[in-house]
Amino acid sequence: MAENVPITMPEAPPVPVELERTPLVANNRSIGWISDRVAGICEGKTPLWWWMAFIPSALMLGLLGCMLIYQVSTGVGVWGNMHPVMWGWDIINFVWWIGIGHAGTLISAILFLLRQRWRTGVNRAAEAMTIFAVMCAGIYPAMHVGRVWFDWFLFPIPNSQSIWPQFRSPLMWDVFAVSTYFTVSVLFWYMGLIPDLAVMRDRAKSKVRQFLYGLFALGWTGSNRHWSNYEKAYLILAGLATPLVLSVHSIVSLDFAVSQLPGWHTTIFPPYFVAGAIFSGFGMVLTLLIPLRKLCHLEDIITMRHVDIMCKVTLATSSIVGYAYFMEFFIAWYSGNPYERFHFLNRAFGPYQWGWIMMMSCNVLVPQLFWSKKVRSNVWIIFVLSLLVNIGMWFERFVIIVISLHREFLPANWGYFKPTWVDICTFLGTFGLFFTMFLLFMRFLPMIAVSEVKGVTPQADPHHPLGGAKPTTGGHH
């Protein structure tokens, strides 16, 4: 901790009770404290818990490598995919990870545009989560195909035979949607990191750190011109990222909606998938941040207010998803299509009934507990519920993909899908990738958007009684 930094600011004059808002940074922390606390996570000695989390994660990442080598060298047959369930855990996990990758950009872009100042406490970590989740997701479409070495056929690369990809295929749209989303998310995240990288550079004590942070800080000095350009660029990227949040999962949903399978062929999918993605994304943010704020002592920055807001978003999106579930059943009945009807009854009463029950209970029933203020203020319960949300959303994809495929038009084709150990280990392996990346991120990069959080402290507001430069504290920054 730097010397001569006051622990708290001087007392502010009393604010009338009716105007009082819960501050975004609790305990009236000073600007210097924020820098110290956040940068401290990257600077101090590596805590034991970090190693305890990192080593298993890295081992699981190794497992992912082994599984993928096995699969590519041997064939997709090592997975459980079968006739008629040609997509199994590969696409379930793809959609699941993509869904998780939704909260980050939503928080950083849409909430930025909507001037939701509370986002600053969580946006950096959420964005990182997004990027790593999309990486995990991207493994699946790239590796699940039969001939991985021909993946480049999916890109519109001019060739001597003038063969182009088939632009009518939703998988083609996926390629563009996901790669664009990933690119913009990475840019947006990096853009936001620049001022904080400069803070890290300025605080760095070793040459290597100075050089690397300095390299990536792109010569940031914090001048007004820099800030002005930065703010404009950030706003533009936010504007670009916003439609992507909606488009990616809409397009992923079209993989299903464009086909003609009962259970897939439905117009409700795009909005319902986006809602589900935000739901699962917030679930994952909660799962990650609840332990992290404790372990990294960030309770004053990621406050209970943040947690409370995220619980509310989860509740809202859960309700949208629940409405969609209900609407699918209604339309199946209302349409009078016997195949559609059979499919939905088979969801609820068929051999995979347990999958449907998991989905309904975790996605629709369990989040209803968030109506209670008591629940929203108990981190233990929230943590468990957020895990259930993640599980429920996995089952949603299971229900959509496996249950739709396993019993469709001709009863002669009906089958029962079971995953293999390779499916399971590959999925575990993606967690290895995700957590390895996330742990490295939080250890080497500021996990909280330092400059932005400072911007929402009362002191940053010149009109605030405590705002602006005060002679008593000597204009710290």
Add this chain to the structure above:
Amino acid sequence: MSKTIPPTSPEPETGRRYWRSLDQLAETPEFKDWLQREFPAGASEWEDGHSRRHFMKIMSASFMLAGIGLGAAGCRQKEEHITPFGKAQENYIHGNPQFYATAMPTRGSAVPLVVRSYEGRPTKIEGNAYHPDSNGGTDRWTQASILGLYDPDRAQRFTHGGNTITDAAAMDFLADLSKTAAANDGAGLSFLMESSSSPSRARLQKIISKKFPKAKFYVYDPIDLDIHRRAASQVFGQSVKPYYKFDAAKVILSLDCDFIGAEEDAHINIRRFAQGRNPDKGELNRLYVIESLMTLTGMNADHRLRVASSLVSQIAAALTDAVSGKSAASVAGVDPKWISECAKDLAAHAGECLVVAGYQQPLPVHLLAHQLNSVLGNIGKTIVYNPVPEPIEGSLMSLAKSLEIGGVDTLVIFGGNLAYNAPVDLNWAATQRKAKTVVRLAAYEDESFEGTDWHFPAAHYLESWGDAYTADGTLVPIQPLISPLFGGWTELEVLARIAGENTFSPYEIVRATFSEILGGNTGDEPWKKYLFDGFLAGSAARPASVSLGANANWPAMQSAAPTTDKLEVVFFRDYSVDDGRHANNGWLQEMPDPVAKMVWDNAVLLSRKTAKALGVRNKDLVTVKLGDRSVEGPIWVQPGMAENVVGLALGYGRPKAGRVGSNVGFNAYGIRTVEAQGFTVGATVSKTGKTFPISCTQDHWSMEGRPVVREANLSQFKENPRFAMGMNAPEAPGGDKSFYPNPLDKAKLTAHHQWGMSIDLNQCVGCSACMMACQSENNIPIVGKDLVGRGREMHWIRIDRYYSAPPAKHKWDVLNSESFRPEDEQQFEEWIDDPQVVTQPMLCQHCEAAPCENVCPVNATVHDQEGLNVMVYNRCVGTRYCSNNCPYKVRRFNFLDYNKRSLAELKGPRYPTPLLHATDGKWDILRWWSDPMDPTKGMRNADEWDLIKMIKNPDVTVRMRGVMEKCSFCLQRIEGAKITQKVKAGASGDVIVPDGAASKEVTALKTACQQACPAGAIVFGNIADPESAVSKRKTSPRNYSVLEFLLTKPRTTYLARVRNPNPSMPDFVEEPFSLQEWESKGNHVEEEHEAAPAGEEQHHG
């Protein structure tokens, strides 16, 4: 072996095998011998009586060493007409296939064939449509038999006492044997053979009998189809064999006779039966089946009575009484009305009905069947009796007796695998050893190899000269397509050597027989024509005039109905592996059983009630105990089985079948005794507490009331011929207009051809010959039991089989519906007791608006302007989206590199990565690294690879892993026909391929499934031509397409099925169960009058 065996190098008759390299030559015993000696063997010694032979042998060996072994040695036969490709044939165009007529011998008959060969390499078998008793259709065994030719597990060596010897040594032994026999009149010489209709063999047997009067012949077949001849001969007092004319019969009664599936010449029966089942052309025949198992015949029955096999005899007697107007005795558990009404129907169709009895049934039932036919005046009309020579062979039982008393010195066995399939109480392995010398000519070194002294490899029929009589008595030649891959011998050759004939060449033997049949040497021309045609025209048997004595009457065998503690066991011929002879044939092992859809296994078949009473369920491993013997096998509850009957398929559980067939299933021969070869009562079934996995290609049994297979009764069809169209889903309000114009609609107007297919569900009996034909034609790999269990079978055409029951039995209410339960629960459901069964060949429908195409991201599946949905394997990356979006689920994905994985892996469940696998002692990745272009880089051993690649159709891409594949309508044949037609058309511009459906030419454009179908159910052709057979088919009022409401506009359409039940039968139902099921879901058949056939609008523009 590390190199491909040159396909057509002729082997010298009496000399050594050719060497193929100097190294190989240096390895030969002759060469080593020659190195050591000052003078060649025999030149310095002159001691034995074989001097001339030995001299000639030395001569030929010397010639070989000098490199000029061809045809110079003095006593060699004339060079035969298989020529190596070093000598180009006249008019031969490299790459174009050649076709040769031949025949596949069966037990007492043969299937006339035309075999396609590329560069001397036979790859595909077709029926010979010019044969007077053939439409070009074949059966599944014939289609798959080509794989047996290239089986790497075939016997490849001559052995004596288990040690490899040269074929010359084997010849010497046979010569000695002949001499001994000549000296002692053949005393102690016995031959054990399998049945055959070969006149050459009969002639040689006669010669042997004459030369060695004390020599004896015996015959044994585990599946005794000769009973038909024996019964007829006994009834009519002369040696005759029945021939059934199912096409002439309006009413057919089967007494436990699976004439569509397991009987001999089933493909002929299917053809004739199907001819009587075309409602568009008039009356339908009616099939009554009384049976214990659910068989293919039972599946096609209009009325089916399930009773234990042991009761069939009493029912037959009751029917005979009822038909002759006597009062019929009642049979326990059988509705007397069923018998009396059936008898009435038969009597009403006297002279145009037919009664047939099954091979498992004992003689009295056969006698009753003949009596019934005689009483009904069917003889000479629906059944004829062809004279056949009286056999001279004794039975296996008499051979066993002879062996017991030490009456056999030398036992020569042809083919039979008795250590495996002889009745278990004969204890054959030990009994056989009572002969001093056991000689065996067989295709495999199998279970019976152990007990033999001399073992010679047998040639495959595609490597042999031979002859046979087909069912109608027509003489057909068997001519080789390739010289023996492993130097095998034919039966004729061995018999001739033992007989001490001057000529051992099978070619000469067959030719001599032919001359004899023609009545003397008639020169080359008739012989050439005989070989060219593949049959001797006009040689069909003239039916004997037979009549039954007035007092003929055979009493029924009285036997009590089986009970749960005295179960009836029925041993039956398996639809895949026959009696076990095809156990090492992967195609047949993986062919789903046409009834149970099970692969790679047999099972203990039980009815639902019996299983319940015994407290067992599917996949429970049980012990079936009969007397003091028992076998263990898994339970399979088979819908439609008779109560208290245990069905055991023969042919499985072979310990030494080869790398494909060893230890697949369980061995039902283990409890099959001399007395109980067909069926017997008195078995018990008890649980072992273990379970056994069973792989099945169709898990769900019910059609769920969906109009997938549409059927009606004849009366309904007559009232509303367009009932199938009337079952279409109601059109959406405003009509089903397409959003976008289909680019194909334009192409349709200009392209020369528009391909389409029509499948008549009334003619399809589900025999599965099409599946084997497709597998052979399209290089379709097998995947093994484990992977089939995971839903990865690769068949491009499959036969869907649905059971249906009255809706009252098959519940539909949501909360208690059987439809939503797991498939495992079907076995407990009541409705499966007496189901109706339908079959439906399902293959790529070649939709005009194909859902697979627009979802493929890489354009790997696209449409061509002739209406084909084509797969571009090179382009496919394997996203599998096309399969997900295919409503018919007819696309198949190569989950693993099936063509490069070894047969040993077929059993799964572990599939090694090539990174950690070694083949032929070398690490795969190193093999790949050292030569990426080496085609043997797969994980197959070299011997396997060398043979398996020879069977591939060179016109069809062999697919690698990771790509999707599916039926192409035999695109290679279409293109071949188009090229041929273009060449022929020349300047005339007449490039439209003539309709192949009606042509008998083997090269006429037909898909492989169409060509193989004995029923003629599949018709393919150009639907742009209104005169083509397929276009005409599609104008049938029964025409419909599956899932028409999806507007995929399939080019494959189906003709609805029509049943013909008898309204006065007690089990008569107004309409088929499947239709009832469909109607119970709130549907009703619309009256359709003017509607065009689905998906067919504007084709004729």
